[in-house]
Amino acid sequence: MTWRGTARWNWWAWALLALVGVFVLGATAVRFAPPGSTVAVWWPAAGLAVSFLLATGRDRRAYLFLVGVLVSSGAANYYGGRPPLVALCFGVANAAEAAVVHGLLTRSVRRPTLASMEDLWRLLAATLAGALVFGILAGLIVRVGLGGPFLSTVSAVTASHAAAVLVLAPIGLAARARRPQPLGVEDLVQWATVVGVTVWVFHAGQQLPLAFLPIPVLVWGALRLGQRTVAVQLLVIGVTAVVMTSLGGGPFAAAAVTGGIRPETVGALTQAFLATAAVTALSLAVASTQRRNALAELRDEAELSRVVLDTAASAIVVVDCTGTVARLNATAARLMGDSEEALVGRLAADVFPVADRDRVVRTMAGIASGQAPLTEEHDWHVEGLGVRRLVWTNAYLTDDSGRRTHLVKTGADVTDERAARTFVEAVLEAATATAIIGMDLDGVVTLFNRGAENVLGWQATDVVGRRDWPLLHDPDEVARRAAELGVEPGFDVLVHLVREGAPAETRDWTCVRKDGTRRTMSLTMSGIRGAGGHLTGYLAVAEDVTRRRQAEVALQVALGRERQAVEELTALDRTKSDFVSAVSHELRTPLASVLGYVEMLEDGAAGPLTDRQLELVSRVDRNGRRLLSLIEDLLLNSRIEAGRLQLDVRRCDLSDVVASAWTSVNTVTAQRDLVRRVDVAEQPVWIEGDPVALERMVTNLLSNAVKFTPDGGRVSLDLQPDEQEPNMVHLVVADSGMGIPAADHERIFARFFRSNAANERAIQGPGLGLSIVRAIAEGHGGTVRVESEPEHGATFIVSLPRSAPEVNSDGPALLRAGGTYRDQKDDS
Structure with a gap:
């Protein structure tokens, strides 16, 4: 069950x-009505119904409860x-x-209380109105339905119902009230006294006119124990007095026996007693509650004042008319160098740490006459802090x-603050090359530093306090900017974006110096905001960037020329590449015919050739094939430059590729x-690659190794998987030749690069192989790198990614077995 469901069930x-x-009390009141009376002496059911309605406050379900009251009261009367x-x-x-009592009390508040005398007067008025409504209706009912008297019925039931409501309604009003203090011995003694006095006054054998005795005891409770206790005690006294009076006890019943007064009069006297007790006790309870609340508020205000005084950052000193310190806070005591207890009661002139004590004495002497100045300044010599x-x-009490x-x-x-202000002023004056200008919301110049004087040529006395900012700007430029922003030409052009919420705006402006010369200024306009975040002014910081902008323009022109030159060189390089490709294609066909x-x-x-002829033809074939290789390199390089290198990638064994290259x-x-x-x-070493391209790569590496290694040297080729990276394979071609300087390690992979050593030794080659x-x-997807030192050979390492191996695949037996060979020197 939810909270709302629980609350609804409780209601x-x-x-x-x-x-x-209501039914039980109503039936009992009717049953015990005095003989010969047409109405009951007391009707507590009315008080109970009103008390419940007041305890629940203004609730929409009150109408349903009123219908229940109608049914219950009707049933009680019938019973x-x-x-x-x-x-x-x-x-x-x-x-x-x-309904009348509840409606009047909840008309202006949702849940009525007894917090003030106004609330008590409203309760009395609502009770009287409700009792009169019932009395008139009851008089008509008795007159028409029972044939009884109208006026006496009205007076009797009005008193009985008013007393019942006054006795029981406070319980509903005080249902949420707090006790002023926990239950103690005084509560028990007061309860025993009020119950004992009431029982003694209204017991059967007591005939003395002492009906007033319970009221002082009620007053005791009202002054000391709070509204809830008073409400409950009123109920106890009311029930006890009515029941015991009905049974013939107490002074009112005795008066009926000895004085021969009618039963209705006994009831009226009883209700008058209850009404008097209720009004007296409730009035005092409300007054006592107000007094306690006022004292609590006074204590809270005093505590709040003390806390505020002691925690204030400012020094606060209270001095009486004699010049004696009456009160001071912790800040003032710290500045005076002593404790608050030691300073209170001493003359201000004796404890204020100032050099001019006569001035303090004159100020203190003017307190009574009201001649103390409203403001004053002192230099205080504070121990540990120096001069403050x-x-x-000053204000008077x-x-x-x-x-x-x-x-x-x-x-x-x-x-x-003054030191900081002095520092800021020094900083502003030190910025001799930067213009710093302050303006208020209307554009009136409030600050014009030395840098502004130097940059703009105007003196601060010429512009401060005046709206002379238009003198500093090119009017045509201001008009163009106003058209861009869609505003009128004026001060708003400079601060428009800042007013719209931007933290700052930086742009170039053309400023006019006093001598008429124009300078390009980089101006940053920002807002000055107060503690609440609202604009209080504007700050303009400007720097002369005329030469910088001129240099930027010159740089842009130079960059444009460089860009044009690069484009021309790119076009020239493209033409060269196209020419080389075309020439290579044209040379390859006739050269192939020659080799054939x-x-x-x-x-x-x-016909048969002699040995000398065969030698000559062999040399022609060898040089022709070298020329054909060069043409192939040129064509391949052209495709690489154009980004048209096409690889016929398929699964292949790199060992076969190495074998073919070694044979070639x-x-x-x-x-x-x-x-x-x-x-x-x-x-087998399986990779995904183009066998033809890979063979050309290996061939170029081997050819370079042979070409740059003198006779008697060593050339080796290794093809092994990487043990640390099983998915990679390394192809290593090493030689013991002339080596490569460290400075050329990266350059040798550039097109047409030839090292100085190669040129000096006349080693042929266009520089395209690497x-x-x-x-x-x-x-x-691989890499190539070189490790070499001059005269210590070179090692080229190609790393390529592997693919998954195939089952039952064997590579070339000769290469896979490995071997070392030493050939004879070529005499050709």
Whole structure:
């Protein structure tokens, strides 16, 4: 069950219980009505219904409860022996009374209380109105339905119902009130006294006219124990007095026996007693509650004043008319160098740490006459802090007659603020090359530093305090900017974006110096905001950037020329590449024809050749093939430059590629006196690549190694997987040749690069091989690097990614077995 469901169930439970109580009390009151009387002496059911309504406050379900009151009261009257129609009419009258009291008390507040005498007067007025409504209705019912007297009935039931409501309604009003203090011995003694006195006054054998005795005891409770206790005690006294009076006890019943007064009069006297007790006790309870609340508020205000005084950052000193310190806070005591207890009661002139004591004495002497100055400043010599500058604001305290009794001095330490102000002023004056201009919201110049004077040529005396900012700007530029912003030309052009919420705006402006010269200024306009975040002015910081902007323009022109030159060089390079490609294509066809005829001559197609002729033809074939290789390199390089390098990627064994490359350079190495070594992994080395391109890469590396290694040197080729990275394979071509300087390690992979050592030793080659090697390696997702030192050979390492191996695949047996060979020197 939710909280709302629980609250709703509680309301219905209490409402049902209250309606049962209305029925029981009503039936009892009717049953015990005095013999011969047409109405009951007391009707507590009315008080119970009103008390429940007041405890729940202004609730929409009150209408349902009033219907229940009508039914319960009607049933109680019928049960008490009244005719059905009369019982129903009395039920309507009881519901109307409860509705009137509840409506009047909840008309202006949701939940009525007894917090003030106004609340008590409203309760009395509402009770009287409700009782009169019921009395008139009851008089009509008795007159018409029972044939009884109208006026006597009205007076009797009005008193009985008013007394019942006054006795029971305070319980509903005080349902949420707090006890002023916990239950103690005084509560028990007071309760025992009020119950004992009431029982003794109204017991059967007591005939003395002492009905007033319970009221002083009630007053005791009202003054000491609070509204809730008084409300409950009123109920106890009311029930006890009515029941015991009905049983023939107490002074009112005795008066009926000895004085022969009517039963209605006994009831009226009883109700008058209850009404008097209720009004007296409730009045005192409300007054006592107000007094306690006022004292609590006074204590809270005193505590708040003390806390505020002690925690204030400003120094506060209260001095009486004699110049004696009456009170001071912790800040003032710290500045005076002593404790508050030691300073209170001493003369201000004796404890104020100032050099000019005569001035303090004169100020203190003017307190009574009101001649103390409203503000004053002192230099206080504070131990540990040095000299502090304090600004004091003085105010008077007066008594009821208007006589001045005390002077309250509130001092603010402005030493740091003035030092900071001096520092800021020094900074502003030190900025001799930066213009700093302050303006208020209307554009009036309030600050014009020395930098502004130097940059703009105007003196501060010329512009401060005037709206002369238009003198500083080019009017045509201001008009153009106003058209861009859609505003009128004026001060708003400079501060428009800041007014719209931007923190600052930086842009170039053309400013006019006093001598008429124009300068380009980089101006940053920002807002000056107060503590609440609202604009209080503007700050303009400007720097002369005329030369900088001129240099930027010159740089832009130079960059434009450089860009044009680069574009022209790019076009020229593209033309060169196209030319080389075209020429290479044109050379390759006739060269292939030449090599074909050379092969025919070697095969004897034109007749047998002598040994010398075969040697010459062999040299033609060898140089032709070298020229064909150069043409192929040029074509491949052109495709690489154009970004058109196309690779026919498929699964291949890199061992086969290495074997083919080794065979292709075998004709060259076989004629050289070199130690050759090849070491290839025993298992196939599978990669995803273009076998033709890879073979060309390996061939170029081997050709370079042979070319740059003198006879008697060593050339090796290794192909092994990476043990640390199983998904990579390394192809290593090493030689013991002339080596490469460290400065050329990266440059050798550039197109057409030839080292100085190669040029000095007249080693042939266009310088394209290694650039092609890098392009092919990177095209396969790999890398190539070199390790070399001059005269210590060179090692080229190509790293390529592997693919998954195939089952039952074998590579070239010769290379996979490895081997070392030493060839004879070529005599050609």
